[in-house]
Amino acid sequence: MCSGPARRRTLAVTESRRMILLLAVIAGSAAGAAKAWLGGRELSSPDLRLAWLVPVAFLPQWLAFFCPFSPQVPPNWAAAALVSSQVLLVLFAILNREQAGFWVLGIGLTMNILVIVLNGGLMPISPDTVMQLAPNASLDAWQIGQRLGTTKDIVLPDAATHLCWLADRFTLSVPKPHPWRVAFSLGDVLIAIGAFSLLWALGGEPSARKTSARVATHSF
Amino acid sequence: MKYSLYNLGLMLERLNQHHIRLVLVVLSLALFVLGAGAPADFGGH
Numbered sequence: 001m002c003s004g005p006a007r008r009r010t011l012a013v014t015e016s017r018r019m020i021l022l023l024a025v026i027a028g029s030a031a032g033a034a035k036a037w038l039g040g041r042e043l044s045s046p047d048l049r050l051a052w053l054v055p056v057a058f059l060p061q062w063l064a065f066f067c068p069f070s071p072q073v074p075p076n077w078a079a080a081a082l083v084s085s086q087v088l089l090v091l092f093a094i095l096n097r098e099q100a101g102f103w104v105l106g107i108g109l110t111m112n113i114l115v116i117v118l119n120g121g122l123m124p125i126s127p128d129t130v131m132q133l134a135p136n137a138s139l140d141a142w143q144i145g146q147r148l149g150t151t152k153d154i155v156l157p158d159a160a161t162h163l164c165w166l167a168d169r170f171t172l173s174v175p176k177p178h179p180w181r182v183a184f185s186l187g188d189v190l191i192a193i194g195a196f197s198l199l200w201a202l203g204g205e206p207s208a209r210k211t212s213a214r215v216a217t218h219s220f
Numbered sequence: 221m222k223y224s225l226y227n228l229g230l231m232l233e234r235l236n237q238h239h240i241r242l243v244l245v246v247l248s249l250a251l252f253v254l255g256a257g258a259p260a261d262f263g264g265h
Contacts (some may be wrong), residue, residue, distance in 0.1 A: 020257075021253040021254060021256075021257040022250060022253065022254065024253065025246065025249055025250045025253055029246055042238070043242055045238060045241040045242040045245050046245060048245060048248060051244065051245075051248050054248045054251045054252050054255075055248075055251060057255060058251045058252075058254065058255045061254075061255050066254075082258075085255055086255065086256065089252060089255050089256050092252070093252075105252070105253075105256065108256065108257075109256040112256065112257065112258055116258065123258035123260075125260055130260075133260065148260060151258075151260045152258040152260070153258065153260045168258065168260055182260070183260045184257070184260075185258060187256075187257070187258075188257045188258065191253055191256050191257045192253070192257075195249055195252075195253045198249060199246070199249065202242070202245075
């Protein structure tokens, strides 16, 4: 466990979009497409093993965190949905470990699962981080030890968090006109890097003939 | 004519399969990262 102030505050969470990781997918897709276009190649499509496992694994999370009746899902059900879903996703990552990026994706996911399981089934976030995310919110929407809105997070002080360095402790703020604040974990960073590198790899590599031709051209 | 149409059909089929597969890969990856990650984000404050 880590040391740190354990303050009890409440504030309102008004909106949750969970979009930060999709930005890595969008950026990776654009970069991979640009790489293929510049190299005069087609985007390759890798053979993913048991690809159907991904929507199946995601379904419990959709019910617990993303669908309209998610706010009514009890926290212990949400925790069970998150852990079971992520275990299936780890299995998928292991099955596809030969693909570029899946090692990094798998390690990031494992880091997230580890801290989630050790802290009761939801991702811990400290009160300080919550206050950084929503400094102007009202005083009655979150409590220490409770799930944070409909997110995957539970508010826990660092002192009560196992492996707090793997929790949602890094923050990013986008200023106006589109203010946006996000807290993320070390595992999330690796997941974003893995997704980007996998999509970048879809752009393909220059063929040996082209490379040697370029080398020959440069040598003259 | 028949031959060209056949070739066109084959080409479209290959293109479609390739593109559909590509879209499925990207969608799978998007679902994967949504499920694997656990960021908390707040917009519009």
